[in-house]
Amino acid sequence: MKWGKNMTAKEQLLREIEEASENLIEEVLDFLLFAKARRNQLDTNSKTASQLTVDSSEQQLQQKSKPIWEMFEDFTNELPEEIIAQLPTDGAAQIDHYLYGKPKQEP
Template sequence: MDNFQKRKQTHDSTLVKLLEADSDLAIQAAALANQMEALQEKRRSLQSVIELFDSTKTSVAEDSSIGQSLLDLFSELTADMTEDEIAQLPKDGAEQHDYYIYGTPKRLL
C-alpha cells in the first residue's frame, strides 16, 4: 500500500468515528430537549399552583370580614331585620345546630 492509500484509510476511519460521535451527540441533544420540555411543563404546573395559593392569599387579605367580631357580623346580618324577626331567631344558638341544620330532634339542655 502506498502512502496515499494509508492516509485515505486513516482519513476514512477518522471520518467514520467523527460521524458516529456526531450521531451520538445528536441523540443526546434530542434526549436533553425532551427532558427540558418535561422540566418546563413541570415548572409551568408548579407556577399555576403557586398562583392559586397567591390569589387565595390575596383574596383572604382583601376579605373585609376577616378579623371582624361575631357581634359586628351579627349586627350586619340583622341590620335590615325588624325587632319581631330578630325575636323569632333561635335563642339556643349553636347548642342545637344539629336540629337547625340536619333536622334531628332537639336535645334537652
C-alpha cells in the first residue's frame, strides 16, 4: 500500500503498525528499544560515533602499518619451540622445493 509523499516517517510507521501482526510488532519494538539504548549510550559517551570510527580506523591502520619483520616476529613469538625446531633452515635457498615440490638444489 502506498502512502502520501507528505507523510512523515513516524506517520508511515504508525500506519504500518496498525496493519501488522502482534509478533511483528514485538520484533519491531525490540529493535526500536535496542536502537534507542545504543543511541543513548553513544550520546552519553564523550566521543561521537564518527570519532569512534576514526579512532578505530587509525588504530587498525597503525596495526597494519607495522613493518613485515615485526609482524613476523610477533607471529613467531607465539609458536611453540617444538614447531620452530621442525621448520626448514634452508627455506630461502630451496624455495622451489618447498613451494612447488621440485628436487632440492645442490648448494
